[in-house]
Amino acid sequence: MKEEQRMSREKVKVTFMPDDKSIYVGKGISILKAxxxxxxxxxxxxxGRGLCGKCKVQVSGVDKSPSAAELKLLSQDEIKMGVRLACSFPLEEDTVVVVPNESREKRVSILQEGLKLGEFHLQSDLSKVYMEVEQPTLYNQSSDLERLERALRERGFAPVELSGNLIRELPEKIRSSDYSLTAAIIGNKVISLEKGDTTQKAFGVAIDIGTTTLVGYLMDLNSGRQISVASKVNPQRVYGSDVMSRAAQVSERPELIETMQALVMSAINEIIDHLISDSGVKEDYIYKMTIVGNTCMQHLFLGVSPKYLALAPYSPVFSRAIRVSAKELGLHINPDGYVHLLPSLAGFVGADTMGMILSTLIHRSDKIKLAIDLGTNGEIVLGSKDGLTACSAAAGPAFEGEHIQCGMIAAPGAIDRVIIHDDVYIHTIGDAPSIGICGSGLIDAIAEMRKAGIIHERGRLICEDETKFVKRFKSGKDGNQFVISYGSEKNKTPPW
Structure with missing residues (x-):
């Protein structure tokens, strides 16, 4: 411990190229942390646990034996060329580090649209009530609050509660609106008093907190119409691409809980700001927010440690629906509005699965149906109105490339579509030169290779037509390989 403290006080200079950016860091920290x-x-x-091998950098002029992770994940040729893993290489002297483009985080292609539901009636506990409050006179000196409650009671809303802040603002709000105003009510609590008739201005935000991406939708609570949509990459991704990695990070460094919560809150507020800017809707007219996400993402959203989700028997801290005030979380909606977290079903079957069940109505189906949510954390639900069975698996590590040699997230240069006919035809995101393959490309490639007789039904590489694709077969250290793209190829359109 004393040695670690001494090394952290000593500084070394690290220069990142081609950015030409230099900083001084504590001796002994990893290149990744720097x-x-x-x-x-x-x-x-x-x-940064030395498992994926995606953080390759080039270090020159430093003679240091490779770590166990580097010996496992790097070839001898790479090590001879100075290629190292940023997560496994401690900085113990002034070092120049070259970060190649393929090792940098890429802009992710985010799916924002899906099944078009159109407008529909929302069963919301939000009510907006327009009223004319009786004015005081010398003969009627009842209080402002009593006259407001009387007007609401005449419209079927009684009893109601007002926050101390609204009571303080009440006299000016009533008089500045010439005694004609609208109350926004959730349950029996008045959360807003607004000048004039604003009953048609009632909005909510739905946020899907994915392990990799965040998507937000601005909804009209009167009509059920989608007004705007915005998305961002989940900034917690720097602490691992999957829920187990993030839970492990929090277990090792408990102080990261606050950091991860702050990151996701900031990203959600950026999404809300974009929705507001795009639609022209005022922040004060957004009264409700609904959050879905896997169980780990729900925990991190509230700043709750997911440590025990990663340990048998994988028990969450909470699984039921939670309601929190927007003010408490610092979100950019009406501060007296509420944030609702849907219930989770199990440690690794979260509220996003509950959202899938409710939106597909699989729980009301007469026939047995299968619903699949294929994300970083993948879930499937099988059943009907007579009962449902759900389970999950870590889909992201496969489909986003953690343990696939050329795998990557859906970023520019990722092969996302493959067709095999007389040759191999590919489509890359952003029409960029191919640098890897993402999940949809992998599914395409496997299906097309199976149809073309390139792989056996049990997954072995074969070649039924020895001449057709012979140039694409090669030998690797782990066995036969089939080349989907030679690296410089862009979109290659079939001739038909």
Missing amino acids: SELAGITISSLCG
Whole structure:
């Protein structure tokens, strides 16, 4: 411990190229940690645990034996060329680090649209009531609050509660609106008093907190119409691409709970700000927010440690629906509005699965149906109105490339579609040169290779037509390989 403290006080200079950015860091910290401090994002799907091999950098002029992780994940040729893993290389002297483009975090392609539901009636506990409050006179000196409660009672709302803040604002609000105003009520609590008739201005935000991406929707609570949509990459990704990596990070460094919560709150507020800017809707007219996400993401959203989700028997801190005030979380909606977290079903079957069940109505189906949520954390639900069975698996590490040699997230240059006919035809995101393959590309490639007779039904590489694709077969250290793209290819459209 004393040696670690001594080393942290000693500083070394690290220069990142081609950015030409230099910073001084504590001796002994990893290149990956130093890159975070320098504002340079190096891909690390495993959260810096030496498992994915995606954080490759080039270090020259430093003679240091490779770590066990580097010996496992790097070839001897790479090590001879100075290629190292940023997460496993401690900085013990002034060092120049070259971060290649393929090792940097890429802009992710985020799916924002899905099944079009159109407008529908929402069963919300929000009510907006327009009223004319009786004016005081010398013969009627009842209080402002009593006259407001009387007007609401005449419209079927009684009893009601007002916050201390609203009571303080009440006299000016009533008089500045010439005694004609609208009350926004959730349950029996008045959360807003507004000048004139604003009954048609009632909005909510739905946020899907994915392990990799965040998507937000601005909804009209009167009509059920979607007004606007916005998305961002989940900034917690720097602490690991999957829920187990993030839970492990929190277990090792409990102080990261606050950091991860702050990151996701900031990203959600940016999404809300974009929705407001795009639609022209005022922040004060957004009264409700609904949050879905897997169980770990729900915990981190509230700043609750997911430590025990990663340990048998994988018990969450909470699983029921939770309601929190927007003011408490510092979110950019009406401060007296509420944030609702849908219930989770199990440690690894979260509120996003509950959202899928409710939106597909699989729980009301006469026939047995299968619903699949294929995200970083993948869930499937099988059943009907007679009962449902759900389970989950870590889909992200496979489909986002953690343990796939050329795997990557859906970023520019990722192969996302494959067709095999007389040759191999690919489509890359952003029409960029291919640098890897993402989940949809992997599914395409496997299906097309199976149809073309390139792989056996049990997954072995074969070649039924020895001449057709012979140039794409090669030998690797782990066995036969089939080349989907030679690296410089962009979109290659079939001739038909």
